[in-house]
Amino acid sequence: MLMKAIRYHGPNQPFRLEEISVPEPGPGEVRIKIQAAGMCHTELHFASGLLNLGVAPLTMGHEISGVIESVGDNVNKARIGERVLVYYYAGCGTCEWCRKGEENLCSHLRHEYGFFNDGGYAEYIVVPARNAVTLPEDISTEEAAPIGCGVTTAIHALNLANIKPNDTIVVYGVGAVAFGLIQIGKLRGANVVGISRTPEKLELASELGADHTINANEVESTANVIREITNGRGADVVFELVAVKETIEQSKQMLTKRGRLVFVGYSEDQFNIHPIELVINEVSVMGSVGNTLEELQEAVRLVAQNKVRTIVAQVLPLDRWAEGLEALQQGNVKGRVVLKP
Ligand SMILES: [Zn+2]
Ligand SMILES: [Zn+2]
Incomplete structure (x- = not known):
């Protein structure tokens, strides 16, 4: 099965819309049908070559929300259909930072979606079950996506x-x-x-x-x-x-x-x-870099309680990513541009 994805091909090369294989969830993992992916300044840093982690090709995007569509072994099947927001770091779990819950500083990161693992500018993503954080009913996936990095x-x-x-x-x-x-x-x-x-x-x-x-x-x-x-x-x-x-x-x-x-x-x-x-x-x-899982859970709570709102300036279909990137580059977006596969 193939899906559309917007992919980075190295510094100073344009992102490209491509068809790649839909990833399969392994043990302990879930597959999310992506409903919204926020566009962050980080993507401009990849495009310009300022940020270069040496991994290409790579699907961009680390603000990702959607619905769990299937699960691997050892994951509760009841989670299928759950609306979730992705925590984009998956640490080693054993280093001094992971033990303190500060996975954003892990020196042996297993995954960092949209940085050195395929991210959210696509139709599906596979992540460990614990990285798929439940969204309360009253937050739409579009308004949820910018929580993932922005908030x-x-x-x-x-x-x-x-x-x-x-x-x-x-x-x-x-x-x-x-x-x-x-x-x-x-x-x-x-x-x-x-x-x-x-x-x-x-x-x-x-x-x-x-x-x-x-x-x-x-x-x-x-x-x-x-x-x-x-x-x-x-x-x-x-x-x-x-x-x-x-x-x-x-x-x-x-x-x-x-x-x-x-x-x-x-x-x-x-x-x-x-x-x-x-x-x-x-x-x-x-x-200051990224965030912890606990901080992401706090962010979701604050939005659910209407104490914080995310600002979605524009929702674009996935294949119009270039428009979103251009607007971000110009600096005239009042809030987040969110891609919708
Ligand atoms: Zn970001
Ligand atoms: Zn670690």
């Missing part, structure tokens, strides 16, 4: 940055992860500032609860605006989702004492810092 990445970054009530947090760049950071930052009692160059995205940031928004096109220095908003104090945490030279420079200038600069996004640009800039104000720089 969960936000929860992980907020946890790492150890956000406390009344902290001022800056969300630098307003895309799918930012929408999670803003909403969950507010749930945790933070004072949230969103920065973007797109008025429509800033409007949405306000709608989702941001206390302040800054259009970077309209000010000379975003760092100065942050100082004004905080009576000269600065931000406790800046989440860098853009990470180009200019935003990084502003980000480090807007931190208060013991402030944390958290890189969630990255670009081709390097980042320069003199140790004295860290020492004098006891500032930390950190990186």
Whole structure:
């Protein structure tokens, strides 16, 4: 049996729509009929060659939801028909990180769907049964897909940055992860500032609860605006989702004492810092990658309880993936583009 899949063929080569074999579920695995796959910036990093894990061809996509269609040995057949969201890491289960439930840092990952194993831009995917997380009835598979990376990445970054009530947090760049950071930052009692160059995205940031928004096109220095908003104090945490030279420079200038600069996004640009800039104000720089299974379960709960909503900007059939990628590249998508096989 064959299925359609959108596949990566190496750096600087266009993705291609191909027909490949439908994978068979082995022992302990389930086969999911994919109903929605979110398009993440990561796919642009694959396309440009910035992210290259050396595995090609490879089906793209790591925000995946659908229905369990068949199961392998040792999986309860009652799960057939269950609506699920995929947790895209499958760790070794035995290393120090896996034992702490932090599979996103496992050094011996068995699978990472859409990174070095075939992902969700396809009609079917096979994953271990524990990676297929049950979706409550009231979340559609389309709105669920962006939870898989967008919302969960936000929860992980907020946890790492150890956000406390009344902290001022800056969300630098307003895309799918930012929408999670803003909403969950507010749930945790933070004072949230969103920065973007797109008025429509800033409007949405306000709608989702941001206390302040800054259009970077309209000010000379975003760092100065942050100082004004905080009576000269600065931000406790800046989440860098853009990470180009200019935003990084502003980000480090807007931190208060013991402030944390958290890189969630990255670009081709390097980042320069003199140790004295860290020492004098006891500032930390950190990186945040992916999420744990527990964080994904929390994300699903928050969406089910209507405390967080995902923003689906557009739903496209699988074979129109190029349009979605183009829109993502232009930076004019207000939320996630979701592919529907
Ligand atoms: Zn992602
Ligand atoms: Zn491990």
